Amino acid sequence: MSTSSPPSRRPGLPLRARLATTVGGAAGRASRLAGRGDGSVIGGVIGLRLEPDLLSLLARGRSVVLVTGTNGKTTTTRLIAAALGALGQQVASNAFGANMEAGLVAALAKAPDATMAVLEVDEKYMPAMLGATTARVVTLLNLSRDQMDRAAEIWLLARRWRAALASADCRVIANADDPLVAWAAEEARHVTWVAAGQRWHDDSWCCPNCGSHLLRDGEDWHCGECPNRRPQVSWVLAGDEVIDPTGGSRPLDLILPGRANRSNAVIALAAAEVFGVGVAQALSAMRQVRSVAGRYTQVRRRGCDLRLLLAKNPAGWLEALDILAPAPLPVILAVNAQVPDGRDTSWLWDVDYRRLRGRPVFVTGERQLDLAVRLEADEVAFRMVGSVDEAVDCAHGGSMDVIANYTAFQQIRAVLGRTA
């Protein structure tokens, strides 16, 4: 946040709100200088204390895109922001994943002249943030189990989304291949349906409308009892290619690896189109994205090349295990269970680790014993280590993939030095 902003082309903030952004900005800078992260959340928190309507005020006069879902928010936000950057103007964004109200406030206050904003929102708060920002576009990626000790039930979340979207004027970009998302978006006034794929089916066996079984045929799904079925789509992820509403197809050719990121990219393309950014132009910008808030970052550490992957829940681990470099490349797995991770590690048993057999596996993190017992049950050989460095020293050069959940990921990044 800036203390003396240049003359803004947007409607001016009332005095109280300007004070709030000033004080918040100073606090954010102080926090950054003290080495406590990027300072965004504390600034936003203070700002909101001084002016509870700060988010609405900061959002006024801007076109806001909200990005939400269980997995892929930070990456999709980055991809959309990159695509909108092609319009040649500043785009506000909470690029480091501070996705609750204070984080959104900080992102907007930091870019007072940006007339466009792409903001990731925690899925529990989307309805409230939609109301506060009167967003122009809301993108819905997926819904699956995550941090079950803190999270509202998934069906309940979908219900709240549905209610919020039915009464809003925004354009919704929704993943038609996720039955919970499709149900949530069903009654919105303006929906762009994207066939972005869904690999994790274990939270959508049953129809969200009537509870009967959903019948699947490839990506197509329909309810066995009620009329609920997969909507007609206008964008399709087909392997490595995207098919746009005109029927034209192009290879995505992203640097970001894996199916999940291709899925995120197709949704991002649909969102960018709302702002008039064409597919070719948007893709060109998205192909420049190499890492997102540390994910997919390559770091050289003690003679070893490490690639950092974040996976926070079973659906995320399914995708991460998919993009590992092939065996015999060693893998480091790090699991914590602090409050932001979800304190219950039972979810480990919803991940199939058998594919890690036949390669060196190192296990670390605060809950390494839980992970060790899990791997033992899947007959995966592994070694427990106290740190990433200890694993690296065992490997004598070469390269390794690291999969870590939320706070473990942050800890590893802090040790390795934040590079991206």
Next chain:
Amino acid sequence: MRQGPGGGYRPGEPAGPSAVRLVWVYPDLLSTYGDRGNLLVLARRARLRGIPVEIAEINSDQRVPADGDVYLLGGGEDLPQVLAARRLRADGGLAAAAGRGAVIFAVCAGYQIVGAEFGGADGEPLPGLGLLDIRSGRGERRGVGEITADVDPALGVPRLTGFENHQGTTRRGPGVQPLATVLAGVGNGDGTEGARAGRVVGTYLHGPALVRNPGLADLLLGWAAGPLPPIDPRQEELVLDLRRERLAAAAGANA
């Protein structure tokens, strides 16, 4: 049915020689909290003893076989729980299995629905399967966190460690023993945790329950397979370390 970590189990056909048949009931509705681990660990502990295992995963649109040996139900969300209860009542297979003396181990939402009554999505009382004389409803406080509890000494099962995540309370009828007495945590809400009658056992513990508590797993397995040979201690080292750590963590949190 998905292929699990054992042979496929064809309901109605005779079991292989001395095979234990494990049935994972309605994972499409009741498997949101990692309780699949109970299935995996029971299968593992049987295999480590050379006991063959056959596994059937029965989704809610399939018939529950009555000829299984151990039936497992996991935790799930409110609406799926209501659906599961309704379908299991209509299906009758689980009740038939209980009548034959099969072992039933039910966790959280699964625990509640094997009882006489449980609370629906808006708190209204709904009929359960009546396999345990318990009644569950929505409690005042949420029980979320590490839980430790001491099992009835008659069962010979070491201290329980787990993670609970529920807002339900459960009252036991006169013929039903608790599974354990709570040392730290909430459990049923009256100082006890879980419930049992005959070979039907229910609990609020995740962790998963049988992963963290191999003694409890062996109790259930022993009921199904008879006296169990011991497991190579090297195969138990990690679990014992985990238990030590978790029990210490719970004690520390409640100090």
